[in-house]
Amino acid sequence: MDYLDSLRLFVRVVERGSFTAAAADHGIPRSTATEAIRHLETRLGVRLLDRTTRHVAATPDGEHYYQRCLAILADLDDAEAMLRDSEPHGLLRVDAPGLLTRTFILPALPSFLERHPRIEVQFGQSDRLVDLVREGVDCAIRVGDPVDSSLVMRRLGTIKEVTVASPDYLARHGVPKSIVELDGHQMVGFLSSRTGEVLPLEFNVAGTLREVRLPMRASANHSDTTADLARRGFGLIQAPRYRFANDLAEGRLVEVLADCPPSPMPLSALYSRARQSAPRLRVFLDFVAEVFRAADL
Template sequence: MDRFDSMRLFVRLVERRSFTAAAADLGLPRSTASEVIRGLEARLGVRLLERTTRHVTPTLDGEDYYRRCVAILSEVEEAESAMRDAEPRGLLRVDAHPLLTRTFILPKLPEFLARHPLLELQIGQGDRLVDLVREGVDCVIRAGQPDDSGMIQRRLGTVAEITVASPAYLAQHGTPTAPDALDGHQMVGFISSRTGDVLPLEFSVGGTLREIMLPSRIRVNNSDTMSDLARLGFGMVQAPRYRFEQDLASGALVEVLPNFPPSPTPLSALYPQNRQLTLRLRIFLDWIGRIFAEAKL
């Protein structure tokens, strides 16, 4: 294994905190990874990693060497890409919400991969927060206002939000005509992955945003489950309009208080700021930006 490959392995080890995970990412036996790092430490004359039975962490020298490796490897990849007529190649790891992926990304994916035959994609999906560096993810696509100063944000657009409830729920509780008429109503509580608290409902009233916390017999941390519970009549929910297009068309759900919509939610792609933007990530971000620019959000 040459020096650049050793650097790549070391960078992946620092990010994954595991010899097993880093070796698997690079298609190496764990024993080979251990041997390479021992040789690297011997050649440099410093201890780069602290090892425990569960994970590894970089020493102070290791953190400094990691930052230098990231910069060097980014420059190498950029130089090699320039010599190959800027054809992206290799594995790109991204993370996005499942419904957003199915609705907007997957329909366009065959064309994108056909245009870039040397590029591979690994798509993670979920509502949870993702540690990009620790988990080896190149970028995430997220709705909401990012608060991670360690990330570079690329705005993709804004998503229209609506309030909905099932016909059975409205038949039992009545259809409110204004936010002030929500006494006696309920919502399905959605637990924020950032704070662990239930999010209030939002309504635009006279140019200002008003938050209202309704009682919730059921609280969940998954948006698909939240939508299922709304269909079952457990209360009102708020989510992007595209999530409920089929439900609204079929009558399974009804839009509530359309004249008092929640504030639109920003949609962004995030990637670590301590890395140079690779060619494959730059091409992916340009492509995903065009998708959402053309989409009806």
């Protein structure tokens, strides 16, 4: 087995958590797979995998090597695809907020996969910052202004934000008619993954952006949790309108201060310069751009 085949086998062992399953995927005996990984570990001088009778998992060194192998193998596949001018193919790893993915991308995904039957899409879903190269991610879809200037950005649109609170909260604290009436109110705190600090509320008042920080009894670093805190009456919250569309329609939350809304947030796809020529990424970016152009953001 040559070196590249060993790398592909190693990646599959990590993903499947099993020598037997990975060997079957590659059409080789389990003993051949075990011996190939042993030679790879000897070549590198490190232990890449922890082996038990029930499961195989990457060591810390193995996890780092796995992420780099993903990037290397993806680059090789892309280079071959460009030379062959072949149909886009391969595994595409996308990191995007879960609700955004479920609301807009997944309903349209069958048509994309039908147009490109040799592409497989794997979604990672988080609010945190992602190291695209180290973690083997082809692109990230993010709301807000990107901070990593080394990445290529493709703007997908802007997302309207709203200020909302639960009826129970407003019954206890009153409905503010302007930001000067926010004294005595509380907010649900959202902790930024970039700074670790709670983000302030924002209001556009007569063309001027005003930031307001209110007392809080609860905060979280995940948008699903902060949304649930708002539903449970912990305070005012600001988030994309699509997140609370059903809550607003069904009365679980009420919009306040609609005449001084937060600024719309940019929606972008981010990817490394090393990935921008990959055919599968190019067609996916065109697909999500089309999806968000047609969406009610």
